[in-house]
Amino acid sequence: MHKQRRRWEVIAEAAMEVLIRLCGVSAILFILSIFFFVFREGAGFLFGGFDPREFFGSIEWYPTSKTNVRYGALALIAGTASVSLLAMSIAVPFGIGAAIFISEFCGGRLREILKIIIELLAAIPSVVWGFIGLTVMNPIIMRLFDAPIGLNVLNGGIIVALMSSPIIVSISEDALKAVPDTYREAALALGATKWQLIYRVLLPAAKNGLLAAGLLGVGRAVGETMAVLMATGHSINIPHSVMDSVRTLTATIAAELGEAPVHSEHYQVLFIIGILLFSITFVINLTADLVVRGIRGR
């Protein structure tokens, strides 16, 4: 009896182990197959007929033109870059500031409440943010700046800033929390003010974590689709000010893929944009990961 039960336990344990291993392996498999799929869909045109100089250098995006087909993605790249840049210049200072406030200035109860709010902010779906951009931000921007339309870089940038703040706040807060308390006591006991403690000790000591937080925020901003599709005005354009409408790489895929005939050139170019986005976010996340690992390794 006793012996039998042991055997049953051993089998169950082995089965569990196989199952867990399968889950782990399948995660890797999924990622590889997604990458493979995206690459395969774009590969035909990428290696036959694709003109990288046009793609990266021209703002002419006429994928459905009968007579003058052009696949210049420069304006789309500029759209993504401008929205991400504006979003980061809002979200990074705001996010790090909020993280400093949470980790250094508020105690028990308030800290927990703020962290829950930040998490809730992260849980709002992208399309809801886009909706806010359309129906709330749009009229506000029109009224404030007396602009004909409020769907532009400013709108998209603010929305994406709000969307990427939670990750920046929570990773920055982790980074600050990881700074040993003995450093704080050392500086305070030498007579440092709270402010001196922050900028002379905490920020330098946490700088890798803060950098990683910023990078992950950028990754989030570059990859964001639905909200920017709705909030940026959808006009292919290199912006000259934040009041210009733009269209991003992601929004272009979302808007056009449904209408592009499968395996047509247009369809394949959209997948090449996908490869580009994939590569950008991959490099950013990898860098962030290495930076974080660098901290732990020390």
Add this chain to the structure above:
Amino acid sequence: MSAGAVHSIETKNLNLWYGDFQALRNVNFRVRRGEITALIGPSGCGKTTLLRCFNRINERYGYVRTSGEIKILGQNIYAPDVSLIELRKTVGMVFQRPNPLPISVYENIVFGLRIHSPLFKWRKSVLDDIVEKALRDVFLWDELKDRLHVRATTLQLDQQQKLCIARLLPLKPEIILMDEPCSALDSEATLAVEELMLTLAGRYTVVIVTHNMAQARRVSHECAFMLMGELIEHTRTEDLFLTPKDPRTADYIEGRYG
């Protein structure tokens, strides 16, 4: 502040609570100027807590409450016009675990000067002299003079602890508080730090917390015994160890509290 005052630190009916827990009870404690005073007592009796009152670093925790009076150099440090920054310049602190900042040896030593006069442009030669003087005072100059720009957190522990003493000196403190400064060090390094403390006496008033009675006997002029938040007995070190007045002190120095 009267320059000739005998006592650098004076507490009257000092009580301290961590939330609901009372960690100090009616402590009346006086520290003679220019001497080394040791605080001994079993673990958890409030030695660290008392020490951390003297530079008010206890107040970091929002749930700490104190009552009573603490005078440092004749000044009530809870008076509303007292500047915490000036207080901490006057009263330096060395912690149980060496805690140099994660910057160079050099920058650790001038850190205090930089934060106390943030707008002043220090001449490099002036700072160099200050660093050399501070390191010489703690007998580190010969070991570290070629390594001033290495990260201080990579030094050996005893070097780190001496550096933590050295970085107080440029601020010209009156009082140096040390919380079990040797507990992370081996016996050889402990002796070296004790020797250093003896050279600091006279120039500075030193209060040292230790659970090591032999150390208290070796370095201190006066010694105070604490038990469960109370100051039981405080007198000249040789008297405390040879003729303790309170039976609880006697029990402790004979090792009956473990």
